[in-house]
Amino acid sequence: MISEKMKPLVQNNSVIRIMFEEGKRLAAIYGAENVYDFSLGNPNVPAPAEVNQAILDILKEEDSTYVHGYMSNAGYEDVRDTIANSLNERFGTKLNQNHILMTVGAASGLNIILKVLLNPGDEVLTFAPYFVEYGNYVRNYDGKLEVVSPNTVDFQPNLEEFETRIHANTKAVIINTPNNPTGVIYSDATLRRMAEILRKKEAEFGTTIVLISDEPYRELAYDGTEVPYVTNYYDDTVVCYSYSKSLSLPGERIGYLVIPDAFKDQEEVFTAATIANRVMGCVNAPSLMQRVVKRCIETNAVVNLEAYDKNRNLLYNSLREYGFTCIKPQGAFYLFLKSPIADEKEFCAHAQKYNLLIVPGSSFACAGYVRIAYCVSYEQIERALPAFKKLAEDYGL
Amino acid sequence: MISEKMKPLVQNNSVIRIMFEEGKRLAAIYGAENVYDFSLGNPNVPAPAEVNQAILDILKEEDSTYVHGYMSNAGYEDVRDTIANSLNERFGTKLNQNHILMTVGAASGLNIILKVLLNPGDEVLTFAPYFVEYGNYVRNYDGKLEVVSPNTVDFQPNLEEFETRIHANTKAVIINTPNNPTGVIYSDATLRRMAEILRKKEAEFGTTIVLISDEPYRELAYDGTEVPYVTNYYDDTVVCYSYSKSLSLPGERIGYLVIPDAFKDQEEVFTAATIANRVMGCVNAPSLMQRVVKRCIETNAVVNLEAYDKNRNLLYNSLREYGFTCIKPQGAFYLFLKSPIADEKEFCAHAQKYNLLIVPGSSFACAGYVRIAYCVSYEQIERALPAFKKLAEDYGL
Numbered sequence: 084m085i086s087e088k089m090k091p092l093v094q095n096n097s098v099i100r101i102m103f104e105e106g107k108r109l110a111a112i113y114g115a116e117n118v119y120d121f122s123l124g125n126p127n128v129p130a131p132a133e134v135n136q137a138i139l140d141i142l143k144e145e146d147s148t149y150v151h152g153y154m155s156n157a158g159y160e161d162v163r164d165t166i167a168n169s170l171n172e173r174f175g176t177k178l179n180q181n182h183i184l185m186t187v188g189a190a191s192g193l194n195i196i197l198k199v200l201l202n203p204g205d206e207v208l209t210f211a212p213y214f215v216e217y218g219n220y221v222r223n224y225d226g227k228l229e230v231v232s233p234n235t236v237d238f239q240p241n242l243e244e245f246e247t248r249i250h251a252n253t254k255a256v257i258i259n260t261p262n263n264p265t266g267v268i269y270s271d272a273t274l275r276r277m278a279e280i281l282r283k284k285e286a287e288f289g290t291t292i293v294l295i296s297d298e299p300y301r302e303l304a305y306d307g308t309e310v311p312y313v314t315n316y317y318d319d320t321v322v323c324y325s326y327s328k329s330l331s332l333p334g335e336r337i338g339y340l341v342i343p344d345a346f347k348d349q350e351e352v353f354t355a356a357t358i359a360n361r362v363m364g365c366v367n368a369p370s371l372m373q374r375v376v377k378r379c380i381e382t383n384a385v386v387n388l389e390a391y392d393k394n395r396n397l398l399y400n401s402l403r404e405y406g407f408t409c410i411k412p413q414g415a416f417y418l419f420l421k422s423p424i425a426d427e428k429e430f431c432a433h434a435q436k437y438n439l440l441i442v443p444g445s446s447f448a449c450a451g452y453v454r455i456a457y458c459v460s461y462e463q464i465e466r467a468l469p470a471f472k473k474l475a476e477d478y479g480l
Numbered sequence: 481m482i483s484e485k486m487k488p489l490v491q492n493n494s495v496i497r498i499m500f501e502e503g504k505r506l507a508a509i510y511g512a513e514n515v516y517d518f519s520l521g522n523p524n525v526p527a528p529a530e531v532n533q534a535i536l537d538i539l540k541e542e543d544s545t546y547v548h549g550y551m552s553n554a555g556y557e558d559v560r561d562t563i564a565n566s567l568n569e570r571f572g573t574k575l576n577q578n579h580i581l582m583t584v585g586a587a588s589g590l591n592i593i594l595k596v597l598l599n600p601g602d603e604v605l606t607f608a609p610y611f612v613e614y615g616n617y618v619r620n621y622d623g624k625l626e627v628v629s630p631n632t633v634d635f636q637p638n639l640e641e642f643e644t645r646i647h648a649n650t651k652a653v654i655i656n657t658p659n660n661p662t663g664v665i666y667s668d669a670t671l672r673r674m675a676e677i678l679r680k681k682e683a684e685f686g687t688t689i690v691l692i693s694d695e696p697y698r699e700l701a702y703d704g705t706e707v708p709y710v711t712n713y714y715d716d717t718v719v720c721y722s723y724s725k726s727l728s729l730p731g732e733r734i735g736y737l738v739i740p741d742a743f744k745d746q747e748e749v750f751t752a753a754t755i756a757n758r759v760m761g762c763v764n765a766p767s768l769m770q771r772v773v774k775r776c777i778e779t780n781a782v783v784n785l786e787a788y789d790k791n792r793n794l795l796y797n798s799l800r801e802y803g804f805t806c807i808k809p810q811g812a813f814y815l816f817l818k819s820p821i822a823d824e825k826e827f828c829a830h831a832q833k834y835n836l837l838i839v840p841g842s843s844f845a846c847a848g849y850v851r852i853a854y855c856v857s858y859e860q861i862e863r864a865l866p867a868f869k870k871l872a873e874d875y876g877l
Contacts, residue, residue: 084688084745085752086599086621092755093748100553100758115874129544138539147526151729156497187584187733204482219759224483291481326760332548335582335768348481351490355482358489362616364588369766370731 119467133384181378189325212449266412302329406480555582586722591692609846663809699726803877
């Protein structure tokens with residue numbers, strides 16, 4: 084019954100999502116406290132108190148048909164202005180409501196901009212390790228995702244190879260910083276060099292290459308590390324933002340696209356993105372959550388970052404102590420561990436015997452590594468440490 | 481910059497949405513009370529009190545990381561079971577959570593099932609007049625929308641022509657009952673005959689044809705008219721439901737798909753639809769609103785239908801009195817008026833001189849008619865009546 088395009092998707096259903104379901108199954112058997120599910124980026128830290136307070140205030144103060152009703156497909160104008168002003172204050176951008184499109188999370192934002200840009204056969208570049216869904220998003224519009232090999236020294240993007248991989252039909256590049264699965268933040272030097280390469284290649288091929296910055300983890304940066312704002316480096320940038328992590332609202336599906344003034348044919352692209360939002364069936368981003376976002380910006384609400392930071396330090400220090408190899412994540416809530424054996428899938432399968440659920444790096448085009456999502460309770464990490472220790476011992480670390 | 485597929489969409493941006501923006505512009509000039517915007521299906525009747533009460537109770541009683549968090553891509557299991565049980569009670573179906581997929585409104589549900597089913601070149605049939613977006617949804621997946629001519633006698637679907645328009649590559653048929661823009665409800669006899677024709681053609685071509693029932697207006701039926709449940713007529717039916725109108729939550733984007741047990745390859749199709757929901761970027765339907773829906777079903781909440789009914793009677797009776805021709809809508813909140821001149825676009829342009837915003841029937845593939853959305857305040861209709869009267873006089877009715 085299903086279409087040719089859906090068949091491989093059904094056959095290779097998301098490993099991460101299958102693990103999420105497996106975790107629920109194991110929890111039902113062994114009890115939730117005895118299953119150490121580090122598979123999914125489902126925030127354990129609750130939304131800041133300002134979120135529920137904003138909901139209560141909105142229901143009290145704003146008209147029901149307005150709060151739950153249709154608005155322009157791009158989103159409420161006042162919400163978009165509030166976001167634009169907040170970005171301007173923080174990053175020195177010059178945005179207004181005409182540059183902000185409210186979306187059903189960053190995933191929908193990515194789909195929108197890819198639908199707007201891609202013709203069949205167009206290439207989109209990204210850097211391994213990368214979020215597996217990018218390939219599906221690009222194939223939705225008959226594009227081709229091309230993956231630059233990982234730089235396993237520090238997991239900054241491999242820019243030497245990048246330069247050789249850009250062709251005349253390279254339409255876009257997707258980056259993700261802070262990065263899922265490595266926790267690495269792209270540095271100022273990285274973005275500067277990346278922009279130089281793109282401009283050089285644009286001139287060489289006479290094309291326009293769009294830099295798509297997927298930023299659901301922007302607010303999750305530790306040790307005071309700055310996350311450079313990509314539109315400040317390269318004009319033809321689209322930012323895909325989500326409140327899934329910064330406000331712990333992943334189920335609510337609320338985010339936005341930034342298409343700045345300097346973007347080529349900005350007005351046409353923004354109009355097309357607004358229409359794409361509509362015809363793909365989202366119509367608009369969920370209305371109540373749009374209004375919540377506005378109030379949360381006004382009260383500077385952000386998720387309790389210290390909790391993730393505490394998790395990060397406990398997990399990183401313990402795993403290093405047990406003999407595992409990994410770089411310390413600077414952002415997001417993932418730790419990218421070197422598998423003690425080349426076949427990291429076997430390593431993951433072995434870990435599962437201790438009820439430890441972790442995701443093979445091959446799911447991110449980076450075999451030999453595994454992703455551990457530490458957006459879980461501190462207690463889960465504490466309870467899981469003996470299992471990680473035994474695992475290290477099993478491999479003679 | 482934009483893709484070939486997006487170009488015609490930008491050039492022929494939705495007439496209805498443009499009018500919505502035009503209405504906001506005129507309201508700013510003349511004052512909202514002097515602009516009679518009947519263009520958009522944006523419910524004026526507020527959500528029933530149970531909606532906001534449910535939100536308050538959920539925030540008090542349920543865990544924040546659960547309420548705002550990820551769940552299975554198909555939606556919360558308890559919500560899906562509640563919906564299934566409610567449908568079983570009302571319509572004698574035999575559904576459970578494995579047949580219900582929570583979606584970002586019916587528009588997203590339609591996109592999901594079309595992505596699951598269509599290969600390039602596949603035909604999808606629908607009946608004029610029809611909701612303009614169907615064409616865009618079908619083209620998203622490189623399908624071809626074919627439109628059966630309207631039956632302007634009673635606006636039940638034209639089944640004689642339908643039978644001749646089904647081919648070997650007809651993959652699906654989209655129906656919409658209660659209908660936008662006519663307000664007509666497909667009768668038991670209509671659905672019975674439609675199912676017969678489909679089964680006959682399936683046998684003739686050795687194919688499977690899916691009946692997609694777009695049902696955002698199911699709960700909006702007047703004079704006690706029953707809206708037959710389509711899965712009871714034809715096995716290979718997918719129902720696309722939305723709470724946009726039944727709970728006045730159009731901005732919240734919450735609905736569901738029904739893929740019943742009898743559907744061919746049900747498990748594979750349901751899995752594919754769940755994956756499509758994810759890879760198209762929605763990931764899941766907004767979480768808080770899923771939980772709201774559950775409580776609203778438990779309290780039998782439904783929008784105040786009497787308000788729409790009152791609007792319907794005032795508008796219908798007045799327009800008939802002024803000499804206009806139209807059938808009385810049985811459901812939804814639209815009235816489909818015969819234009820007094822053949823060129824209904826000119827009629828609409830003339831109406832706009834009185835600040836009356838109505839949508840040309842050609843936007844629904846039914847020239848010579850106009851759609852009047854009466855999901856507005858009773859007072860707006862009262863205030864608009866003199867303008868409608870003058871309009872009738874201008875055309876010598």
